[in-house]
Amino acid sequence: MRQNPSFTLASEDGVKRVIRENPWAIMVSHTDDGELVASHYPVILDEEADGIVLLSHVGRPDERLHELGRHEMMVVIQGPHGYISPGWYDANPAVPTWNFVAAHLYGIPELLPDAENLRVLERLVDHFEDRLPVPRRMNGTEENAAYAARIVSGTVGFRLRVDRFTAKNKMSQNRPAETVDRIIHELEHGAHYASPELAREMRRARGEAL
Template identity: 55%
Template sequence: MRQNPSFAMTDVAELRRLIDRNPWMTLVSHTSDGLVASHYAVLLDDGRDDLTVVGHVGKPDDLIHGLGERELMLVVQGPHGYISPGWYGDAPSVPTWNFVSAHLTGIPEVLTPEENLRVLDRLVARFEGAMPEPRMMWERPNDAPFIERLERGTVGFRLTPTKVVAKRKLSQNKTPDVVETVMAELSGSGPYANADLAAEMRRAHEAMAARRQEPGI
């Protein structure tokens, strides 16, 4: 992902928020047969306050990716959407795409079966907890032998990234009135309405405005 300073995303708290809100990630690694990619849910490591994440892959994806042996990239995709040149007013312009994304790269650590079980339990709790009648991993009709078989079919990992490239392209290079127009269009009912992206833009631009009001800035 090509980086440029005006769109760079470096704040750890913001990156943790991006990861937490967008757990469905793409895992990419380079093998002797070329690039391979898989898709899994990944969570922040609840024992750390940095960008360390935990997750699992189903066998034999661990072998395909060389889990624990070579570099792995996690692609985190936040809100994104089409931006029409018509929203920029009467000025030369072309279509673009606003987005928030991060690439976390490093060599993952393979978890023990006990650690993997804990990650699997956290994953179920994270997403099942929103259901009206949650079915947690250790609850009936699941039993211990079933859970043990489940664990044996997966391999857990912990990744502390050694390289992070993150980008938040949210019309920072546009005038305030154009930004307001773009957010209004995204919040509307047109073919490219995107409430999540509009909210992310609003949040980012309000934070930038607040920073500009700080003494010495």
């Protein structure tokens, strides 16, 4: 991902926030035969680890397709994004653009034994269920726990310690404040390209308290 100093997201804490809020990831591996393999799975952060550490899993046989653990993997996280019309700028000639936040994370996956994989799956489920009024837990009942123990054999869990990352937060930072105000207004109230999530990211990028 080409960097631009105006849009670079260099903060580790900032990247962690993007991962927490956008856990659906694209996982890309370059295998021994020269093939590129991509899969889509949710990820969570190991909040107790130093640095950026991802926890996730793949369903079998994706671990063989990716040759998981043998190569560096790129994990792509994409946050809010959307079309920005030049009509939201001013009367001067301009071209449209696309605002977005994204991170490319690199590391070699460490495969987990079944017992730890099960714990990661439980944490993954809890992460998404916690906000519901009646969360469903993988081990909430004896029946659920027995079912979870059976299905864990169909997945391969992994931990990925991020060795390096490239992240970009393109939120019209190169535009005058009044132009940014108009863009945010269109994203919050417009009839055609409304995106409250993207508007929120733009407000955050210019330092507003949210």
